[in-house]
Amino acid sequence: MKKTEYRLIPHTADICIEVTAKTLRDLYLTSAHALIDQMIIVKKGGKTVMHHITVNAIDRNALLVNWLQEILYNFYVGGLIYNGAAIKKLTTKKLTAETTFFKFDPGIHSLKQEIKAVTYHNLNITRKKTGFAVRVIFDV
Secondary structure, three states: OOOOOOEEEOOOOOEEEEEEEOOHHHHHHHHHHHHHHHHEEEOOOOOEEEEEEEEEOOOHHHHHHHHHHHHHHHHHHHOEEEEEEEEEEEOOOEEEEEEEEEEOOOOOEEEOOOOOEEOOOOOOOEEEOOEEEEEEEEEO
16 A cells, blocks of 8 residues: 555544645545555555445535545445555546455454544535645544
């Protein structure tokens, strides 16, 4: 898994991250890596699994939440740790990606923090001079 660039923002009860990226694609990808980075200690890879993921939403903020919820779903239901993706299509309302996951193996992976959900609280993707930024709060 690549090194993820984001920063933690102090929050009273949950985890808040701030992600900045040059493009919207990178914002979505980095947010997914940050989610996993907060949840799991990945010492090394594991058996790789490929998945085609498509998520839809009413706007790009909801699309980010749905994308991250899909990453969480794959972990909790399939035991799959997000490792990366190639976004094939990204519009305001739809994201399609070819993703890679590692199969969770307690011998080489450990749970750092359980994240129950991705919230909409104060979530707003903004355009900056250097790209895009967003703060995301994870419910723990």
